[in-house]
Amino acid sequence: MKHETLKKIPLRVLCLEDSPRATEIIRDLLTEAGYDLSMDCAAKKTEFTSLLRSHRYDVILSDFNLPGFNAFGALKSSMDICPDVPFICVSGSIGEETAIDLIKQGAVDYVMKDRMARLSVAINRALDEAKGKKSRQQVEKTLFESEERYRALITFSPDAIGVLVDSRVTLANPALCQLLGADNPSQLIGKSAFEIVPPEYHERVRERWQGVFGGQPAPVLEAKFIRLDLTVVDVDVHTVAIDWQGSRGVQVIARDITERKRAEEHLKQSEEQFRLIAENVADMIAVLDLDGRRIYNSPSYESILGD
Numbered sequence: 001m002k003h004e005t006l007k008k009i010p011l012r013v014l015c016l017e018d019s020p021r022a023t024e025i026i027r028d029l030l031t032e033a034g035y036d037l038s039m040d041c042a043a044k045k046t047e048f049t050s051l052l053r054s055h056r057y058d059v060i061l062s063d064f065n066l067p068g069f070n071a072f073g074a075l076k077s078s079m080d081i082c083p084d085v086p087f088i089c090v091s092g093s094i095g096e097e098t099a100i101d102l103i104k105q106g107a108v109d110y111v112m113k114d115r116m117a118r119l120s121v122a123i124n125r126a127l128d129e130a131k132g133k134k135s136r137q138q139v140e141k142t143l144f145e146s147e148e149r150y151r152a153l154i155t156f157s158p159d160a161i162g163v164l165v166d167s168r169v170t171l172a173n174p175a176l177c178q179l180l181g182a183d184n185p186s187q188l189i190g191k192s193a194f195e196i197v198p199p200e201y202h203e204r205v206r207e208r209w210q211g212v213f214g215g216q217p218a219p220v221l222e223a224k225f226i227r228l229d230l231t232v233v234d235v236d237v238h239t240v241a242i243d244w245q246g247s248r249g250v251q252v253i254a255r256d257i258t259e260r261k262r263a264e265e266h267l268k269q270s271e272e273q274f275r276l277i278a279e280n281v282a283d284m285i286a287v288l289d290l291d292g293r294r295i296y297n298s299p300s301y302e303s304i305l306g307d
Helices: 020-032 045-054 071-081 096-104 113-155 174-180 199-213 258-278 299-305
Strands: 009-016 035-042 059-062 087-091 109-112 160-165 168-172 221-226 232-244 247-256 286-288 294-297
Touching (some): 009 020, 020 035, 045 071, 059 071, 059 113, 109 113, 232 258
Antiparallel strands (some): 160 168, 221 232
């Protein structure tokens, strides 16, 4: 019966150690622990930093005291050159306070040379933490890139767009600045939505937010915004829920409808003037649609023709 050979885990190690005996012990321990080991060794600062710059490693192991160099110096060099590589101090003389200082400065662990059996455990934990850190950084990078694309997209949007978190403006595009009379976004960031929306709309705004947070579509709302100069502008507002930097917020898209409202009011006034004239003249007046159907009769028309 053939025994299945377990696949060894590749491990690239840089070991800062001036004792050949300690180096061999580390090599034997990691090989026996099941690693497919590739280990470079250095005993001096120049060798150590040269290897850091020219090679990629999974973990760095460092003795505490070496001639003219120690673990604090090695840690600083590793943080400067490859800050994402876990650094573990392996020493026979390090004290607890010194070990804590190393960890505060960026080391992930320390192992006493009289307890070298713990080394593989410390490395496994360090690699897991490094993997988790890399995953978090990738998520943060993806989120940042996504937000940057979003910012670029809305910057050139002709519609006024803002993002609000906890009812306060956290992002405002140039069109929103123009709509509200701001010279730059900083004049709007942090401003409460309830300073921008007149009091008669506050309850409707709260209801809309509750709805979109609950997954309900929000119909376009015809409302008013208060500009920085305290004048009022008529707007159509569309609202959707958005996740913004890990917080629940709303994206507001607004369009200035002042001219439309003015035209509607002008048309309404014209219609009222027409009706007032038509209802108070003796001449017969009728209005026909494009198909020749009568859609309006003046009172004199009806009284004369009885129709």
